[in-house]
Amino acid sequence: MIYAIASGKGGTGKTTVAASLLSLWDRPVTAIDLDVEEPNLHLFLNPEFDSVEKAYIEVPEVDESKCTLCGACTELCQFKAISIMASTLLVFPEMCHGCGGCLAVCPEKALSPSQRELGEICLGKSGDIRFIMGKLRIGEAMSPPLMRQVKERFITHDSEEDIIVDAPPGVSCPAVSAVIDTDCIVLVTEPTPFGFHDFKLAWEAFSPFGKPMGAVINRAGIGDDTVNRFCKEKGIPIWAEIPYDRAIAEAYSRGAVVAEAVESLQETFHELRRNMRKATETSREMNNA
């Protein structure tokens, strides 16, 4: 099963929850950090990386001797990544989405595949947890292509091994890309106006996928009860509440996995794990029935 730890708002505790769940999840288990712009899970699980691979996206390269400036490629490109200026075909590799259209449409075979670096895919282990992380190159604008390549490392796998995905914040393209291929979505939020607003956005964005989804309310006790009331009204199960406690914030600031550092939270995370498993199994049975 693949479990996504997501949230509309950043900084609500996705990584805290993911790291804690991983610490007590049944083995074997794999951790995937898909927040490729700002991956943080490794800071808490301290994996040893035995392979760091560069990831690339295909971009076109022009052979000027073959190009007749017919304009078929520039007309097709939707991303302004290729254009004719003063009788020269220019490629702007940073704009390219790697669709391959220009190469396919060129009647002269004047374009050939080159590449742009997207970032790195880091593979390793944290104790007995397999660890995969995508890390976007600083200056690279597009995170979904790198996320796709990280995802290819795990969505094809057919073993029974569980996977926990730390997703990027938000509800737009990168966040959707992170949760769309998973079996269960955990939405981490906090009971504040910002937390609630973005929780609602995320719930609306992810509901159409029909996956089992539950809430984790972090820093419970601050703010107000709007999130709880909303969950009750919409029938969204609250799978765990992590109380507001400065000791938790301080443990996190030292890089600790809070389920390990704060004993009272052990049972909270075990309960969360049971709820996630149960909801996913129930949903699978219903789909098979």
Added chain:
Amino acid sequence: MHEIVIISGKGGAGKTSITGAFAQLAQGAVLCDLDVDAPDLHLLLDPKKESEHEFWSGNEAIIDPAKCEKCGLCFDMCRFNAIEETEDSFQVAPFRCEGCKVCVEFCPADAISFPKRHCGQWYISTTRFDTMVHAQLFPGEENSGRLVTLLKQEAKKIAEAKGFDLVLCDGAPGIGCPVISSLAGTDLALLVTEPTPSGIHDLKRVAELCDGFKIQVAVLINKWDVNPELSDNIEKYCQSKGYSVICRFPHDRAVTDAMVNRKVITEYDNGALKKTLETAWADTVSLLKSK
């Protein structure tokens, strides 16, 4: 005309709470929420919409099942796994479609249409402080740099018309497309961080991004007292890089309480917190002027 963008790399570091306070202190700035994916500034500023506009960007492919001859060429050519096989046809999964037009171009049956995509709404509003420009993308849309650029341009136009010298922008988390667009042509990036391993890690990445664009960086350490030692480390790092640390802001529940009351911190607190932010704002302005 000056523009300040408040970003953080890591989400939840306090960007919006700080922007809200500065919106009050600025007195004569157009406010702009460049987090078009999960915007929150409006929750503090309670904007009254003066005008609402549709944001259209890109196109999406739609297969007409009546025309589809099931050759599967689109399925083979799509690099984004956006084509799904159904029982009697193929269809496009809208959340995966990149809008590249390759399937439309090569479909031998001309079965694929390519309508424009309505991606979200944007607004010009009034607030109790000043005019605000903001937006909301629809869920799952490409987190569009184009929308960020558009908001910045609109905010600047309004500031010019009002005779203001400043646009104050709340940014998005991360270092990708929307953040890069928000940094284009800006005068000062104020990076909000916190003394945690994630806070520092993400600060360094976003600061390096700013350096790459040669944008002046200032840093505000939020919740500094949660880990004073790490806060000292952040300050040393900033010194070594030539970034000004304009403020150490404490961890205080008043920040959440202000939010719950739909107020900015400087409206909610009249004591030490307000004073700290007033000093921080004065220092930010003098950094901007010293450029």
